[in-house]
Amino acid sequence: MNKKWLATPYLFWAVAFIVIPLLMVVYYGMTDKTGAFTWENVIAITSPEHVKALMLSLLLSLISTIICLLLAYPLAMILVAKHASKTSFIVMLFILPMWMNFLLRTLAWQTLLEKNGVLNGILSFLHLPALNLINTPGAIILGMVYNFLPFMVLPIYNVLAKIDINVINAARDLGANGIQTFLKITLPLSFPGIASGITMVFVPALTTFVISTLLGGSKILLIGNVIEQEFTTASNWHLGSGLSLVLMIFVLLSMVISSFFDKDGEGAAL
Template identity: 50%
Template sequence: MKKKSLMQSMAAAPHIVWCVIFIIVPLLFVAYYAFTDKEGHFTLANLSVLTSPLYMSTLGRSVIYAVIATAVCLIIAYPLAYFLSRMKVRYQQLFVMLIMLPMWTNFLIRTYTLTQILEKNGIINSLLGKLGIGPIQFLGTGAAVVFGMVYNYLPYMVLPIYSVLVKLDHRLVEAATDLGCNGFQTLTRVVLPLSVSGIISGVTMVFVPSISTFYISQAMSKRTITLFGDVIEAQFKVNNNYQVGAMLSAILMILVLLSMWVMNKFGDKDGEVIA
């Protein structure tokens, strides 16, 4: 018995080492820099960013963009995932593959390519030009930033919702229609409540990278819109101010943790109503 538990802990060892080196240690670094000054002395001075209107308005803007991008993703992804889950199995596999395909390319490259396509002299505008329309300036707007986020993160919304819906017992849908539900009522009373877990993980997986993203906003807005991730990046790479950068990162992390906690509470509460 003891031998087996030794074996088990040995099997887990690489994972624990990995976690310590690549998760715990970096977090400790963040905490260290956030609460020290340039000489390495303990200080709370970096907390002053919390009162800076510039940083806080950027953070607010990031939240708004992330919420909008998440909502758009959800609206597009849910019907898509639903139809996907109702397809014949071999088509399902094909389409899941197609949805995952862009994830094989780095998001920086994908976003850069997207800007090239949407540029004033890009493919779309040259096509529109042939029709006598445009050129239209797509880039440089808030909508372009949201579009970039949706484009990059949509698969993270589709896949968890799809995986819940594909397991949904179709007889429950039949039972709902049998008991008097029309199509819309079946959706709101049976399908949606039973796919809450997929929606929550999809929302989390889109919201978290959206709120912390740093390149999409720069590229898609032509540097006219700055989000919180860009500010953090600038602190590390341009200003060489690790201390403020770390504090901003910590603030963002706490915000993300808080929002995930709220989301899970929401899910749990729903679960309690269910039970």
């Protein structure tokens, strides 16, 4: 591999926009306003309102990850079973909304779920009672699932598509029924995809603050909102960075678990 020098621009990029900012976060997180070293910003996670926000974030992102997995796996299987032309059409349908800005798509959900929104409009047209959808934890989960579902579907689809059909045929030949084949062959072979999908949904869901602001009416405080506010309105970058460091531990944890299942990085290949 004598073409390593081709990676130099990326190296510069990574240092300038990943490593240095990360070090700055560590610096801010570990110092107070006078610049003296302190653990206080990190320990601040133990204050009741921060713990509550963190727990709520973990819970909501866990629920949305599970929902994403339950929706994505069957879909990925259907995609693999279809002819190539149909598959690419359905994959296209999935990727198409991602061409549109994430904020706009979330704002669109606001319009759909609002009190006088599209959904309630249909309900009242059918003489059904209006539902209180917006500004609830459910709306936030919906927003997370909607926005992050493609990140679950694509890695699982990738892994499933790579499974040699002969392996499955062999299993059937040897007398395994459909369920057994799925549980003993397909599912274990797709673990790398599932693991990478879980990380790709869980991590952004855990750290989001936009979805909770737009669909939760700022009534539901997630840890992402706390951090965002420390930077924007409270102008306490030290506390914001300290809390980010704590959040990074959770992100790293989920990535470690994921890489344990996805040793070859198969699922990550999008």
